[in-house]
Amino acid sequence: MSQVATTAEPARWLERYGDELYRFALGRVTDAATAEELVQDTLVSALGALTSFRGQASERTWLFAILKRKVIDHYRRQARSPFIPLDLSPEQAPEAEFFRPADGHWRPEHYPTDWAADEASSRSDAALEQREFQAVLQGCQQRLAPQHLAVFVLRFVEEQPAVLICQELGLSSANYWVIIHRAKLYLRRCLEKNWFRPPAPPHS
Amino acid sequence: MPISSPLFNCQQATLLIERRADEALPLKTQVQLWAHLRLCPLCRRYAVQSVFIARQAQAAVDYRVPADVVLPAAARQRIQQALDQHSAE
Numbered sequence: 001m002s003q004v005a006t007t008a009e010p011a012r013w014l015e016r017y018g019d020e021l022y023r024f025a026l027g028r029v030t031d032a033a034t035a036e037e038l039v040q041d042t043l044v045s046a047l048g049a050l051t052s053f054r055g056q057a058s059e060r061t062w063l064f065a066i067l068k069r070k071v072i073d074h075y076r077r078q079a080r081s082p083f084i085p086l087d088l089s090p091e092q093a094p095e096a097e098f099f100r101p102a103d104g105h106w107r108p109e110h111y112p113t114d115w116a117a118d119e120a121s122s123r124s125d126a127a128l129e130q131r132e133f134q135a136v137l138q139g140c141q142q143r144l145a146p147q148h149l150a151v152f153v154l155r156f157v158e159e160q161p162a163v164l165i166c167q168e169l170g171l172s173s174a175n176y177w178v179i180i181h182r183a184k185l186y187l188r189r190c191l192e193k194n195w196f197r198p199p200a201p202p203h204s
Numbered sequence: 205m206p207i208s209s210p211l212f213n214c215q216q217a218t219l220l221i222e223r224r225a226d227e228a229l230p231l232k233t234q235v236q237l238w239a240h241l242r243l244c245p246l247c248r249r250y251a252v253q254s255v256f257i258a259r260q261a262q263a264a265v266d267y268r269v270p271a272d273v274v275l276p277a278a279a280r281q282r283i284q285q286a287l288d289q290h291s292a293e
Contacts, residue, residue: 010287010291013287014275014280014283014284014287018274018275018280018283019273019274019275021275022273022274022275022279023269023271023273024265026268026269026273027264027265027266027268027269028265032276036275036276036279036282036283039275039279039283040279040282040283040286043283043286043287044286044287044290047287047290047291048290095215098215099214099215103212103213104212104213104214104215104216105213105214106214106246111246112246112249112250112253113249114249115249115252115253115256116252130263130267131267133260134260134263134264134267134268135268137257137260137261137264138264138268141261152261153261156257156258156261156262157261157262157264157265159262162226162227177219177222177223178219180222181218181219181222184218184222184254184257185218187257188250188253188254188257191257
């Protein structure tokens with residue numbers, strides 16, 4: 001048994017880092033229960049791996065690195081859930097919802113509208129607006145299929161490289177791009193509907 | 205997928221917009237995409253909005269959780285128990 005160089009103090013982890021780890025996790029997953037679970041997994045894993053902590057990093061940095069890994073594992077499990085097979089066949093292609101299959105042109109009902117104009121006209125309290133916008137974005141993200149959500153979060157929130165995401169989720173790079181594209185198409189439409197152009201009252 | 209040139213195809217062009225954010229496209233493809241974007245205001249909009257969405261998704265981790273949120277007491281207790289159990293093993 002080798003003695004660790006810098007002292008890790010597991011007995012004080014929860015008190016010292018509990019809230020911070022929890023907030024970190026909560027910002028990355030959709031619900032509190034999952035965030036709590038991730039904090040627990042992180043600390044239990046850390047305890048089991050105490051000998052690998054040699055004090056090169058601070059105890060705090062080390063714990064956050066483990067949590068980050070747990071978040072990735074969480075999305076990998078979700079994306080690999082056997083109950084939702086990934087269907088990339090052209091007949092099922094969701095792209096046909098947005099583009100005419102014949103020539104790949106945008107369907108008129110899905111023409112992207114000009115967001116900048118809408119945004120500028122409604123900008124009052126920037127911070128408040130940012131929070132409200134984030135709530136809408138989160139709602140839209142939650143409506144993505146699990147694989148789409150996993151790829152989107154790993155790429156854009158966790159900022160993992162494409163190669164690593166393909167590896168983790170067992171995707172070919174072609175499938176990876178199709179998923180990124182679809183996720184963006186769905187999110188773009190969802191944001192447009194729910195933030196930039198809230199549904200207008202029905203015309204008479 | 206039966207898609208030929210991205211020159212006049214918005215589906216293909218928007219897919220390439222996503223790809224080019226991560227990797228260099230072949231020169232010929234770059235030129236075709238550039239030409240498409242010059243001709244297509246809809247895909248130009250998509251390109252701007254796509255970057256906007258990516259930026260907002262990154263910002264999300266800081267905005268979604270107020271700084272005064274704490275680990276709920278029940279969870280804290282449960283986690284402490286799990287840790288105690290593991291320490292004892």
